[in-house]
Amino acid sequence: MIRTKIYAFAALLSVLAVSYACTAGKVIDTNQAENFKLENYKSFDFYKTDLEIDKMPEYTQRVDWIKEAIKENLESRGVNQETENPEMLVNIGVFIEEKVQTRETDLISDPPMYIGQRNYHWEVQEIPVGTYNEGTFTLDFVDRATNEMVWQGVGKSIITKKDEAAKKDIKNATQKLFTKIE
Template identity: 80%
Template sequence: MNIKTYTYTVLAAILTVTFSCTAGKVIDTNQAAGFSLENYKSFDFYKTDLEIDEMPEYAQRVEWIKEAIKANLSARGLQQDSANPEMLVNIGVFIEEKVQTRETDLRSDPPMYIGQRNYHWEVQEIPVGTYNEGTFTLDFVDKASNEMVWQGVGKSIITKKDEAAKKNIKEAAQKLFTTIE
């Protein structure tokens, strides 16, 4: 199995670059005691010196992720402030190439030769294709204390179709933001 790792920020790990037919699923969320988005008026994204040249097909999708996060934070009353934000947003992505398999079946994969005495037929997993699965986190860090105050983790299949990816990123961000109390 071939694993590709792509980290977008220095702090944590992972928000989905893109999704396939569905907007993915939220796996876990954690928040600090007393956390509320209402405690913050401004945010900005962590600045990194990461070169996106390693995976240019995802550069545009990272921008879509930022747009989706910005839209959700703005809808909750926060404004982006690059000069002096109260909260920093960390996004990251882990992409893993997976192999899709199917089980053999006597109806579709009958034995070709049964003449030997010791011959037996077994159900097997047969590879039929590959796909990319993305695991992601979205972290909110209080700038004053430099402590993470909220984290959401999700997972989904990655699509290569830009329009579907953009739509699914937007839906996934909304789904993740609904978990914030």
């Protein structure tokens, strides 16, 4: 009976750990101008760029999802998209870095295979076990009249390869950034 409770508790902890590890990113930093209030703006548009995003077609759809999430958050706060004469411009920055996942060796899982020489020694090492992409996302609001940045948010997250999960992560990460706007 007690053993069953221990196993159930361990299973619950592992489910919580996995669900916590899969949350969409974290907010790294936010900065805002002294007099910035989002309610002072009624319209926005995205900066027009000459990026060569065609070189990375797997991310083209994801940039559209980022824009969609930003648009939803701004419109829910009364700031509508207007392409002709917006009061605020939105700049999106995405930096993707490939990272190596490692694990540490130990005597139980990686015992020494040969101990015949006197000067042989064994030490703990970091062994690569896989790679993953980590993305850093910056969101800048620029007052169009003064051409000054009035708010900036920076977030970081592991990028999933599954489209449905990626869309959900983008939406959640964007909402986290918007909760930091005062």
